[in-house]
Amino acid sequence: MKFSDLGLSQPVLQALELKGYDTPTPIQEQAIPPVLAGRDLLGIAQTGTGKTAAFMLPGIDRLRESENRIPFKSCRMLVLAPTRELATQIATSAKDYGALAGLKVQVIVGGTSVNKDRNKLHRGTDILIATPGRLLDLIDQKAFNLSGVEVLILDEADQMLDLGFIHALKRINQLVPKERQTLFFSATMPKQIKDLVSGYCNNPVQVSVTPAATTAERIEQYLFMVQQDEKQSLLELILSGRHTVPGDLERVLIFTRTKHGADRVVKKLGQKGIDANAIHGNKSQPQRQRALDEFRRGKVNILIATDVAARGIDIPGVSHVINYELPNVPEQYVHRIGRTARAGKDGIAMAFCAEDERAYLKDIQRNTDAELERLDLPENFRAVVEGVGPTKPAPRGQTRVSTKKVRPKPFGSKKSAADGAKDGAARPKPKNKHPSRKGKPGGKPGGRPGGFKRRSGGGGGSRSKGGGGPRSA
Ligand code: AMP
Numbered sequence: 001m002k003f004s005d006l007g008l009s010q011p012v013l014q015a016l017e018l019k020g021y022d023t024p025t026p027i028q029e030q031a032i033p034p035v036l037a038g039r040d041l042l043g044i045a046q047t048g049t050g051k052t053a054a055f056m057l058p059g060i061d062r063l064r065e066s067e068n069r070i071p072f073k074s075c076r077m078l079v080l081a082p083t084r085e086l087a088t089q090i091a092t093s094a095k096d097y098g099a100l101a102g103l104k105v106q107v108i109v110g111g112t113s114v115n116k117d118r119n120k121l122h123r124g125t126d127i128l129i130a131t132p133g134r135l136l137d138l139i140d141q142k143a144f145n146l147s148g149v150e151v152l153i154l155d156e157a158d159q160m161l162d163l164g165f166i167h168a169l170k171r172i173n174q175l176v177p178k179e180r181q182t183l184f185f186s187a188t189m190p191k192q193i194k195d196l197v198s199g200y201c202n203n204p205v206q207v208s209v210t211p212a213a214t215t216a217e218r219i220e221q222y223l224f225m226v227q228q229d230e231k232q233s234l235l236e237l238i239l240s241g242r243h244t245v246p247g248d249l250e251r252v253l254i255f256t257r258t259k260h261g262a263d264r265v266v267k268k269l270g271q272k273g274i275d276a277n278a279i280h281g282n283k284s285q286p287q288r289q290r291a292l293d294e295f296r297r298g299k300v301n302i303l304i305a306t307d308v309a310a311r312g313i314d315i316p317g318v319s320h321v322i323n324y325e326l327p328n329v330p331e332q333y334v335h336r337i338g339r340t341a342r343a344g345k346d347g348i349a350m351a352f353c354a355e356d357e358r359a360y361l362k363d364i365q366r367n368t369d370a371e372l373e374r375l376d377l378p379e380n381f382r383a384v385v386e387g388v389g390p391t392k393p394a395p396r397g398q399t400r401v402s403t404k405k406v407r408p409k410p411f412g413s414k415k416s417a418a419d420g421a422k423d424g425a426a427r428p429k430p431k432n433k434h435p436s437r438k439g440k441p442g443g444k445p446g447g448r449p450g451g452f453k454r455r456s457g458g459g460g461g462s463r464s465k466g467g468g469g470p471r472s473a
Pocket of ligand 1: 021022023024025028046047048049050051052053314316
């Protein structure tokens, strides 16, 4: 199946060619024809499936077909998204796909200047991507209205509900014209979402892709049983390459349950000279954007996130997702690990499970069919946690941390391998413990060393501002 078989217009096909996409993903294949035919759509899909193009491409063609003018202080296509990051990301796609169709794209999100938004929307736009709160602010100020909406898209509706946008969504439904096309996307279908769908959609075509279990199939999933107060040390050992884990640590996304937890991890990593950024709801929009940009560009390869902030963001090349704390909702686990293994690639997920999280783990395993292979903790781990270093000396003639196991530049460790040993590092395991990585030295594909940038001088310098609580993990 090719994009040209789906009935898309020439400008859209050209834009796809420029992006280098030739084969539609399953959701695109299933969603594009009925949307082009004018049907409402209910898409049960998560990020990573190609759902943005699944609604944006035919949406653009619907606008082209209707040939209506840009309405004053209104828009023709409205896309609602839960978070600023997702809205910004959708806007980028809309600009890419809509460029050759000559459509005007605007984005409005909270945390930025309302006045600027008023100005940029004064003359209206073809496509508006908005978070619900900011959109209603502008509507309340009479700076915008929804009377021109021909196509309405709700993306990650379940997440919008989780964020408390239910009333906003109900209000928006009252404000959009009855005559319109609605494309409704949600990763999950709890009752509240079903009710919302029946209010928004008219006899929608239902498309469902990659149920939880299949998404997880491409992802190797591992588990550390570790005490709560040991998690930070374990993370440090892994990120610094002093405890070998499967796969090359290229870009690591780490999930914590709370904003403070995220800040705390960043701060403590900073104290060990490991550079990381945090992204969560207490960060300003520029801080969040900068953290994402630095992560995307590979400048800071470790990002600590809460579910809300990370939901829907598309970052190619995440090699590892670490669940520093397990989510209490199994679906959240699938969303989290789905940040890796994107665009058909393999990925690695590791969960740190403490005694009091066993129930969450069971829930995850039961509901998602996830199979997590248990990994051993580093040797002498408790001694490392307590700061007394390895109790056993390294065997004669062997340095405690093999230089092979420490990533050389460009990850730029200014510390030598011997420094690692001085820090009281646990030795990486020499033997391959992971059947799926058989034949590859140290259980790592290609045997490349792991570990991340350690700033010279170590200590302090967390990028995270504020919120870094004194509690230990
Ligand atoms: P999404 O689920 O919309 O966030 O898309 C996930 C990723 O897949 C994004 O990086 C898209 O740019 C990319 N993508 C979407 N459709 C295709 C396609 N047909 N071929 C290749 N990559 C795609």
